[in-house]
Amino acid sequence: MASIFDPIKIGNVEIKNRIMMAATMSNFANLDGSVSDQLVAYLKNIAAGEVGVIVTGHAFIDDIASKGYKHMLGCHRSGLGLDKLAKAVKEYDCTCIVQLNHIGPKADPAFTKGPPRGPIDTVSHFRKKPVDVQMLTVEEIKELVKAYGAAAARVEAAGFDGVEIHSAHNYLLSSFISPVYNTRDDEYGGDLEGRLRFTLEVLESVKQNVSEDFITGVRWNGRELIPGGLSLEEGVKIGQIFEKAGMDYLNVSQTSTVRKASIPTTFDDAGEFTYIPAKVKEKVSLPVVGVGGLHTPELIKKALDDNRMDIVAICRGLIADPHLVKKIKENRAAEQQLCIRCDLCLERTWAGLGLMCSVNSMMGKEASRDLSPLPESKRKKIIVVGGGVAGMEAAIKATRKGHEVTLYEMRGRLGGQVLAASVIKDLDTFKALVNSYEARLKSLDVSIKLNHKITAEEINQLQPDSVIIATGAEEKIADIPGASQSHVTTGTAVLSGKIDVTGEVAVIGATMIGCQVALHLARNGCRVKLIGKTPESDFGSGLMMDNVQITLIDRMAENGVKLYPETELTEIKENAIVVKISEGGQEVFETDTVVFTEEFVPVITITPDMMNENINTFQVGDCTKPKNIFSAIQQGANAAFELSKD
Numbered sequence: 230m231a232s233i234f235d236p237i238k239i240g241n242v243e244i245k246n247r248i249m250m251a252a253t254m255s256n257f258a259n260l261d262g263s264v265s266d267q268l269v270a271y272l273k274n275i276a277a278g279e280v281g282v283i284v285t286g287h288a289f290i291d292d293i294a295s296k297g298y299k300h301m302l303g304c305h306r307s308g309l310g311l312d313k314l315a316k317a318v319k320e321y322d323c324t325c326i327v328q329l330n331h332i333g334p335k336a337d338p339a340f341t342k343g344p345p346r347g348p349i350d351t352v353s354h355f356r357k358k359p360v361d362v363q364m365l366t367v368e369e370i371k372e373l374v375k376a377y378g379a380a381a382a383r384v385e386a387a388g389f390d391g392v393e394i395h396s397a398h399n400y401l402l403s404s405f406i407s408p409v410y411n412t413r414d415d416e417y418g419g420d421l422e423g424r425l426r427f428t429l430e431v432l433e434s435v436k437q438n439v440s441e442d443f444i445t446g447v448r449w450n451g452r453e454l455i456p457g458g459l460s461l462e463e464g465v466k467i468g469q470i471f472e473k474a475g476m477d478y479l480n481v482s483q484t485s486t487v488r489k490a491s492i493p494t495t496f497d498d499a500g501e502f503t504y505i506p507a508k509v510k511e512k513v514s515l516p517v518v519g520v521g522g523l524h525t526p527e528l529i530k531k532a533l534d535d536n537r538m539d540i541v542a543i544c545r546g547l548i549a550d551p552h553l554v555k556k557i558k559e560n561r562a563a564e565q566q567l568c569i570r571c572d573l574c575l576e577r578t579w580a581g582l583g584l585m586c587s588v589n590s591m592m593g594k595e596a597s598r599d600l601s602p603l604p605e606s607k608r609k610k611i612i613v614v615g616g617g618v619a620g621m622e623a624a625i626k627a628t629r630k631g632h633e634v635t636l637y638e639m640r641g642r643l644g645g646q647v648l649a650a651s652v653i654k655d656l657d658t659f660k661a662l663v664n665s666y667e668a669r670l671k672s673l674d675v676s677i678k679l680n681h682k683i684t685a686e687e688i689n690q691l692q693p694d695s696v697i698i699a700t701g702a703e704e705k706i707a708d709i710p711g712a713s714q715s716h717v718t719t720g721t722a723v724l725s726g727k728i729d730v731t732g733e734v735a736v737i738g739a740t741m742i743g744c745q746v747a748l749h750l751a752r753n754g755c756r757v758k759l760i761g762k763t764p765e766s767d768f769g770s771g772l773m774m775d776n777v778q779i780t781l782i783d784r785m786a787e788n789g790v791k792l793y794p795e796t797e798l799t800e801i802k803e804n805a806i807v808v809k810i811s812e813g814g815q816e817v818f819e820t821d822t823v824v825f826t827e828e829f830v831p832v833i834t835i836t837p838d839m840m841n842e843n844i845n846t847f848q849v850g851d852c853t854k855p856k857n858i859f860s861a862i863q864q865g866a867n868a869a870f871e872l873s874k875d
């Protein structure tokens with residue numbers, strides 16, 4: 230049984246601990262695939278956080294059809310600055326492996342010469358619009374086999390420790406392995422042996438082009454969670470075949486359609502896929518890597534204690550907190566910025582945008598923002614009004630820049646709307662986020678005044694250099710007949726436990742918040758109707774990402790929430806509501822409680838014009854315009870950096 234800080238050998242290289250940064254495409258490379266300063270700064274920061282191994286995001290291997298994203302890293306020729314990246318990471322005693330990939334049928338034709346390529350002629354639906362895919366000829370396969378080998382040689386020459394061949398997640402090699410996507414009838418299709426032939430030739434070519442001490446690993450789907458997809462048995466067998474092919478480590482992932490996320494969202498169980506590497510581990514002796522939601526010290530420990538894997542790969546957990554391993558090592562795990570599994574990072578990179586994160590405001594800005602404290606002469610006195618995530622983020626970043634910060638919160642606890650939402654079962658990560666903010670504020674010794682609704686007069690008397698107003702937003706009960714009755718309330722009031730809700734409940738507003746409140750109440754035994762003005766396809770949208778939204782809709786269905794799209798509330802009676810449905814008809818539903826979640830309005834207690842002229846004032850977060858956690862945290866951080874400029 231291994232523990233997180235036990236070293237482990239991969240091939241002939243000793244890795245200092247059991248944490249791998251799973252391959253994470255950042256979209257930080259230059260347009261030509263070369264290494265940018267931001268890519269270097271980002272991976273350097275991950276290495277500084279003390280992970281044992283970094284696997285870079287997938288890198289394309291030729292200049293024909295292997296590139297899939299605008300700012301994807303390239304290994305298709307020399308002179309791309311790969312050596313700068315290797316040098317930066319290796320300064321931190323961190324093993325660094327480049328993931329080689331051909332994007333195959335998931336390509337955007339904008340980046341390929343000719344159509345995207347795949348095992349068969351088909352139309353692929355991985356992009357927003359359908360894409361025509363052209364079947365690779367045997368000659369083209371042979372060329373690609375050589376291209377992988379040449380790319381691996383360039384990676385070794387640049388000073389990296391190894392390469393990982395990406396044959397997971399429906400990209401080219403993965404789609405050759407899959408019985409669903411590969412229906413060829415030549416030697417590269419058919420049974421498992423045929424479908425694996427291309428990948429095995431690639432692995433052989435790579436091994437022939439690198440030295441013995443250079444790590445070669447492979448990532449594949451231990452299981453395809455799609456009808457007719459690879460079974461777990463086949464996935465395990467593939468692992469055994471890769472071991473025989475001379476790999477140094479086996480990285481087991483999984484894939485699916487979006488409806489059943491292979492990357493666990495906040496509505497899935499974190500760590501639910503550890504049974505897959507565990508099965509592989511039973512049959513091989515190489516180091517086995519597993520992945521999927523293993524973001525907390527407890528889940529990491531359990532995966533290792535239960536011998537489910539030898540190395541724990543983490544992607545989003547390290548995007549959210551690149552210094553997670555260092556914090557665990559220094560007994561500061563309470564300060565972990567836990568990933569809330571919202572998948573904003575994924576949506577951004579799929580859309581060709583640079584990696585950013587809902588909870589880590591520094592992500593994507595490593596090269597342009599400096600967190601080191603300002604000289605004494607530039608330090609300021611700052612007041613932050615409001616202890617939601619925007620205010621807490623502003624307070625932390627301003628304190629780190631060396632300013633003297635006091636944070637005022639009118640309630641008895643920090644956290645605002647995020648704390649309120651954290652009672653929802655699926656949003657336990659929100660609770661962790663608030664706890665983490667509190668722990669970080671404490672460790673920075675920020676002065677916090679709870680139960681203190683500070684006024685403009687007080688602020689003017691205290692004479693700060695800057696004020697950051699982060700007073701948040703609150704839910705509004707719509708102005709319709711019957712809305713002032715005692716059984717009419719808001720989602721926040723329900724979640725905070727101020728009101729005991731039972732029986733027939735109508736939740737008004739089908740935004741992500743409305744859906745979550747509806748799910749929460751249904752799980753608590755209420756019979757819930759969710760009334761939304763939008764079409765059903767827009768239920769749960771607006772704040773979270775496609776696959777998170779889809780999973781949320783699935784969970785509501787499982788818990789019996791009845792959806793009423795394109796429906797408008799017109800009147801609230803004592804025991805019923807009256808709604809107008811899109812076709813112009815009217816219906817009356819028996820209702821014990823009506824819960825409004827539709828509209829948030831800014832809480833305005835202090836405005837910039839109330840401040841003395843010499844006070845520099847910023848407004849951040851929902852008090853400017855109610856949006857989401859990402860924008861609140863970004864705005865909080867932005868204000869702290871902005872006021873540090875002069």
Ligand SMILES: Cc1cc2nc3c(=O)[nH]c(=O)nc-3n(C[C@H](O)[C@H](O)[C@H](O)COP(=O)(O)O)c2cc1C
Pocket residue numbers: 251252253254255285286287328395397398448482491492493520521522523542543544545546574575578584
């Ligand atoms: C933004 C983002 C980029 C990713 N890029 C890659 C990639 O380049 N190659 C790869 O094999 N997997 C990639 N993945 C999948 C992750 O490596 C990992 O398998 C998945 O996110 C589940 O792990 P997690 O729960 O720790 O995030 C990416 C995931 C995310 C969220």
Ligand code: SF4
Pocket residue numbers: 545546548549567568569570571572573574575585586587588589
């Ligand atoms: S954007 Fe969301 S899912 Fe991605 S790392 Fe950050 S918190 Fe996690």
